[in-house]
Amino acid sequence: MTARRRKPLRIGLIGWGAINRHVVRLLSRSVVAEAVSIVAIGVRSPERAQDIPADASLLTDPQQLAGLDLDIVAEAAGQPAVALWGESALRQAGAFAVTSAGALADTALLERLMSVAEAAGSQLVVTSGALAGIDALAAASALPLDEVVHAIVKPPAAWRGTPAERLVPLDALTAPASFFIGSAREAARRFPQNANVAVISALAGIGLDRTRVELIADPGIAENCHRLSAHGAFGRLSVTIENRPLADNPKSSEMAALSLVRMISNSVSPLCR
Ligand SMILES: NC(=O)C1=CN([C@@H]2O[C@H](COP(=O)(O)OP(=O)(O)OC[C@H]3O[C@@H](n4cnc5c(N)ncnc54)[C@H](O)[C@@H]3O)[C@@H](O)[C@H]2O)C=CC1
Numbered sequence: 001m002t003a004r005r006r007k008p009l010r011i012g013l014i015g016w017g018a019i020n021r022h023v024v025r026l027l028s029r030s031v032v033a034e035a036v037s038i039v040a041i042g043v044r045s046p047e048r049a050q051d052i053p054a055d056a057s058l059l060t061d062p063q064q065l066a067g068l069d070l071d072i073v074a075e076a077a078g079q080p081a082v083a084l085w086g087e088s089a090l091r092q093a094g095a096f097a098v099t100s101a102g103a104l105a106d107t108a109l110l111e112r113l114m115s116v117a118e119a120a121g122s123q124l125v126v127t128s129g130a131l132a133g134i135d136a137l138a139a140a141s142a143l144p145l146d147e148v149v150h151a152i153v154k155p156p157a158a159w160r161g162t163p164a165e166r167l168v169p170l171d172a173l174t175a176p177a178s179f180f181i182g183s184a185r186e187a188a189r190r191f192p193q194n195a196n197v198a199v200i201s202a203l204a205g206i207g208l209d210r211t212r213v214e215l216i217a218d219p220g221i222a223e224n225c226h227r228l229s230a231h232g233a234f235g236r237l238s239v240t241i242e243n244r245p246l247a248d249n250p251k252s253s254e255m256a257a258l259s260l261v262r263m264i265s266n267s268v269s270p271l272c273r
């Protein structure tokens with residue numbers, strides 16, 4: 001009897017930065033290494049892209065996703081890349097997995113991508129990114145939720161180059177400083193490199209306008225921390241994760257790459273966990 005053989009999963013990546021490079025490194029060392037193939041990578045400047053996986057071609061135009069027979073297109077390129085590549089990815093692949101989830105705070109974009117997915121029979125996937133507890137929050141939302149609060153606490157270095165620089169003296173802090181309290185929608189819009197996670201917790205729970213987000217710079221920590229709390233008909237949830245920042249980009253967490261690796265592994269593994 002011949003055993004049924006699964007075809008290698010054909011993956012397209014959008015962005016070849018800290019997260020996606022780490023995803024490829026982790027996958028190549030994982031038990032599913034032989035079961036996945038990185039077929040294409042969408043980049044802005046092909047001449048600058050280094051250490052490209054052997055079988056991958058570089059793309060600069062979303063239309064080039066056509067004909068590649070992709071299973072998953074995984075984005076980790078920044079919020080503008082979601083609008084740029086999303087529709088083509090959803091037409092050409094079974095799933096478009098978004099890491100720059102903050103882009104989906106634009107409700108018109110979210111609705112457009114969902115309707116393309118529906119027409120194409122594909123799926124827009126919001127990965128759990130740097131967060132913990134999203135599975136439970138999303139499950140809890142099947143019953144009424146009263147409140148979801150998400151605090152994002154990062155070292156001052158992670159807030160450099162963002163509007164936080166004008167709101168707190170990042171280099172002179174001696175204690176944690178809160179510099180934003182507002183909706184998930186506003187947090188993602190104003191802090192596109194640091195608050196994508198606010199949209200992940202919002203889409204999992206009570207939406208972009210009811211989810212309360214607090215942003216904090218803490219000189220006493222080295223990790224990117226997320227404190228998620230919720231209560232409702234299911235009971236109470238309180239989850240904290242202290243993420244190691246990625247060596248190549250301190251604004252991003254190791255867990256953002258690990259979540260993508262989990263999503264890809266679950267797509268090919270006989271055990272989904
Ligand atoms: N959901 C989550 O938990 C998290 C989400 N993020 C999101 O992931 C994004 C990527 O993170 P990193 O890899 O750390 O950033 P990075 O800056 O190291 O890499 C991003 C790469 O994407 C490329 N790029 C930009 N626009 C592009 C486009 N239109 N098409 C193709 N490539 C493009 C850049 O040239 C760069 O090489 C962040 O900008 C942020 O939006 C980051 C951390 C956590």
Ligand SMILES: O=C([O-])CC(=O)C(=O)O
Nearest residue numbers: 130193194195196197253
């Ligand atoms: O990596 C993190 O901790 C979260 C992050 O940068 C984001 O949501 O953009």
